[in-house]
Every structure is written in C-alpha cells, then in structure tokens.
Amino acid sequence: MATKSSMRIDCPSCGESFDADFWTVVRGDRDTGLKEAIISGEFDLLMCPRCRGVFSHEETFIYLDTxxxxxxxxxxxxYSGESEKWTAKMREDYEAVRPTLFQGQPVDHEPRCLFGIDELTALLLRDRDAEEETDVMEFMAREADLRVAHLLPSRARERDILFSVPYSGPEPTRGAAIEALKKIEAANDALVRVRKTRELFEKLSGDPLPFLKK
Structure with missing residues (x-):
C-alpha cells in the first residue's frame, strides 16, 4: 500500500509554517485514487491552514506498478539540472529499498528517474492511450477468431507499441503475429500502434515472438 510522511512547510503566500503529509510510495497498481490524482494534477497540491491558499509542493516519491x-x-x-547526480543517488536508494518493495520477488525491469511529476503524468497518459488502443485491437482480434499474447509492458513501453499482439495458429510466433496484425490493420488503419508493432516485428529476425510475457 501507499505510505506517507510528514514535514514542515512554509506557505509561499503568507509564510505560515505548518506540517503537511506527503506520499513517499505510491502503488499505482493498488491506489487508483492516487494514480488519478497524479494524472489530474491534484497530487502535490497543499492548502495553507491560515490563508487557505492552494499551492503545489514537490517532494521525492516512488511510484510503483508491478x-x-x-x-x-x-x-x-x-533537480533536473543535476540529473547525473540524482540518478546515481536513485540507484543507491533503489538497492536499499528493493527488498521491501518487491519482497524478494525477481524484477526484470530497471528503475527510472523522473524529474517533476509532469514527466510521470505524461508516462501514465501515454500508457492509457496505448492501453485503449490495445483494448480495441483485442476486441477486433476476438471478432476475427484470433488469439492474443501479452508482451512485457516495460519492453512495449520503450518502443511505444501495443501491450499485447494478436496471432493465429497454436503458438504465438513472430510470423503469426505479423500476419494477424496485418488483418487488424486492414480492418482499421487508424490504430497507429498496430502499424508500429507490425513494422517493428518485420525488422526483427527469428521465429519466437519478441518481448513475450511469460
């Protein structure tokens, strides 16, 4: 679950000093309300108890969605002006909190350092857009009697492709996925990530489906 801490803050309008709670860990896979607050821009807003002024205040936190x-x-x-320094600090902190965050479970993806909540908001909005396009593709695949294989989210995100791919036949091979993607693309050429996924798979070699989620 999400965790928070408290610290002393000075109101930028009236100078009032007061204790404010800040989230230190946000579980995006569990705390949907906090995730939506990040997307809507309300996550880091504070209200001064004296003048009732509302202002934003940034503090470092961890966002986790396994x-x-x-x-x-x-x-x-x-902190972006010293990105190398803070990225190195992030890696040190990651090694310290890793056992607690993942409870000993293996992790294949690397942590990333974001400067400003706007960067996280942009990432989550891109994910939402990709998820919606993936949902449309999966619906079309079912209508066409195609199967669907899920890809590793981190690998798909890096390449801005679908989070899952359609395929025909008994096994999700690269060739079977390409042919199925062509069918989806022919039926709806407005799905940009369908095209990008097909084009990427066509550039790769080998028969196994790349980035397949086990």
Missing part, C-alpha cells in the same frame, strides 16, 4: 512494470523515482523538477 503489473505495468513501472518503478519510478519521481524527484522535484528543480
């Missing part, structure tokens, strides 16, 4: 393979250390945007 299902989507997202592990991000979200730091204040002002």
């Amino acid at each position: 299902e989507k393979e997202i592990l991000a250390f979200v730091m204040p945007s002002s």
